Amino acid sequence: MFSFKILKKSEKSKARLGVFSTPHGDIETPAFVPVATRASVRALPAQAIADAGSQLLISNTFHLHLTPGEQVVKEAGGIHRFMNWNKPLMTDSGGFQVLSFGFGREHSTGAMKEKQGERSVDEKTPSGIKITEEGVEFRSPKDGRKLFMGPKESIRIQEDVGADIIFAFDEATSPLTTREYMRTSLDRTHRWAQVCLDVKTRNDQALFGIVQGSEFDDLRSESATTIGAMPFGGFGIGGEYGIDKEAMAQRLALVTTLLPENKPRHVLGVGHPEDFSPVARGGGDTFDCITPTHYARHxxxxxxxxxxxxxxxxxxxxxxxxxxxxxxxxxxxxxxxxxxxxxxxxxxxxxxxxxxxxxxxxxxxxxxxxxxxxxxxx
Ligand SMILES: [Zn+2]
Known part of the structure; x- marks a missing residue:
């Protein structure tokens, strides 16, 4: 049902040309992935998104859970039918929105840190939320009611939504996270990855594990080795990469060298025009970013x-x-x-x-x- 074929490997970098086959068609990689936060690439109906050459979209588990709720999407026969998009589609796990950058924001524009040296010593968890071994307790940005999402909940919601590619629920830490906090967080993310594999029931969805570790190379390596050894259909790479594009290319290469070569890798929340080349050189196959839609609206x-x-x-x-x-x-x-x-x-x-x-x-x-x-x- 899923296969990833590498057509050519670069001799200069980790870049590779590939075809990722999914139940809703093939994706030529490397590919840019427009963000369809609430089952819509804002301002564009599905046909226009396809006409613009898009091969794959990423929708948001957290936002769909709040509006309209996964039940509505399930009733419609899944997200493809709901939004009239017949090509491949992925949903992120919701971890990013639940945990790191406050609520109601779209997918990351902030994977690259603006300035270095502003690492807070006291950074713990974001305010207003509580993280336990089971998941994250938080208040709805919509109506203030208490909500809970953990690996089990995220996978259940993503199975109801029905995208081709779903992501493990991870803790996406703040760009200011300290090494000590990252250490604790990483172990939890790895335990949650296993829970996601254990509770997944649908065979027509590929589950991607997520590598974290911020800009700490040893933690990145550890995460890539741990997540890479688990039986995921592919891998997401999230979090911070450092201050410049070359640092990002190198850090991605460090991670992708440790991941199984025959599975696709998605770089989360990166995709300014100047990121395309470093992401590909770092071994990324797909990558998403709100940049084209966000800037268009402005x-x-x-x-x-x-x-x-x-x-x-x-x-x-x-x-x-x-x-x-x-x-x-x-x-x-x-x-x-x-x-x-x-x-x-x-x-x-x-x-x-x-x-x-x-x-x-x-x-x-x-x-x-x-x-x-x-x-x-x-
Ligand atoms: Zn044009």
């Missing part, structure tokens, strides 16, 4: 000549294509001046068109990475 377009903020005055009279290099439907039909007008006027269409272009642009970037690997350039 009027920023990613183009072959850099980022364009459509709110800038210079675009008001720019009756020229958005990006002459881009082959997307938006660039074929609309000007910078029109996009600028829509975004300035807060017309929802502006968000739709900007998101369509950005998602297409990111998918083309990933395609270029695949071409570079095929040509032996990466």
């Amino acid at each position: 009027g920023t377009l990613f183009t072959s000549t850099g980022r364009l903020n459509m709110r800038n005055a210079e675009y008001v009279h720019a009756h020229v294509p958005i990006d002459t290099e881009c082959s997307c439907a938006v660039c074929a039909s609309y000007s910078r001046a029109y996009l600028s007008h829509l975004i300035r006027a807060s017309e929802p269409t502006g968000m739709v068109l900007a998101t369509m272009h950005n998602v297409h642009y990111f998918n083309i970037l990933a395609k270029k990475v695949r071409e570079q690997i095929a040509l032996g350039e990466l």
